[in-house]
Amino acid sequence: xxxxxxRPAVADDCVHILGFVKKLAEYEKMADKVHLDLETFKEDGFxxxxxxxxxxxxxxxxxxxxxxxYSLYFHSYSTFDGKSIYMExxxxxxxxxxxxxxTALLSHLCKFATxxxxxxxxxxxxxxxxxxxxFHTSFGAVNISQAEDWEVYRLNAQAIKKGAAKASSLSS
Numbered sequence: 228x229x230x231x232x233x234r235p236a237v238a239d240d241c242v243h244i245l246g247f248v249k250k251l252a253e254y255e256k257m258a259d260k261v262h263l264d265l266e267t268f269k270e271d272g273f274x275x276x277x278x279x280x281x282x283x284x285x286x287x288x289x290x291x292x293x294x295x296x297y298s299l300y301f302h303s304y305s306t307f308d309g310k311s312i313y314m315e316x317x318x319x320x321x322x323x324x325x326x327x328x329x330t331a332l333l334s335h336l337c338k339f340a341t342x343x344x345x346x347x348x349x350x351x352x353x354x355x356x357x358x359x360x361x362f363h364t365s366f367g368a369v370n371i372s373q374a375e376d377w378e379v380y381r382l383n384a385q386a387i388k389k390g391a392a393k394a395s396s397l398s399s
Contacts, residue, residue, distance in 0.1 A: 233335045236283035238273040243294040251318045295323040298332040308346040
């Protein structure tokens with residue numbers, strides 16, 4: 228695999244991963260959308276009082292032990308297929324692109340999924356990100372928005388609070 232290795236992230240990697248999250252958000256023209264702080268990020272992934280809320284693979288430079296990229300994911304469940312993975316991010320620092328890092332990260336995630344009985348890996352790609360679209364389709368990814376006519380929706384924090392208030396008024 229060259230001058231890097233893929234390994235599971237550890238708590239000390241969080242500062243580097245969160246830095247990459249911010250770089251990814253800049254690239255995606257969403258820098259103002261990152262509200263996550265380092266303490267929360269560490270607690271969510273490596274806290275002792277709960278199961279991890281996410282998992283992460285990192286590409287580590289063998290020479291200087293720096294982090295070159297990451298793939299962050301979590302377990303999900305499909306009522307159609309069973310155990311699934313949602314890949315939130317895959318990102319490689321621009322200084323380390325075109326070295327096979329992203330291919331190694333996604334390949335290792337696919338290997339993990341295969342070895343552990345996961346039936347699919349879901350993720351989202353911005354419509355304008357042709358580089359990412361081409362990369363993922365080279366692995367066999369299918370745009371389910373086109374193939375299966377799905378639309379993806381989100382409840383933001385304000386909508387969740389509104390829904391919770393509705394539940395309180397409906398409870399007996």
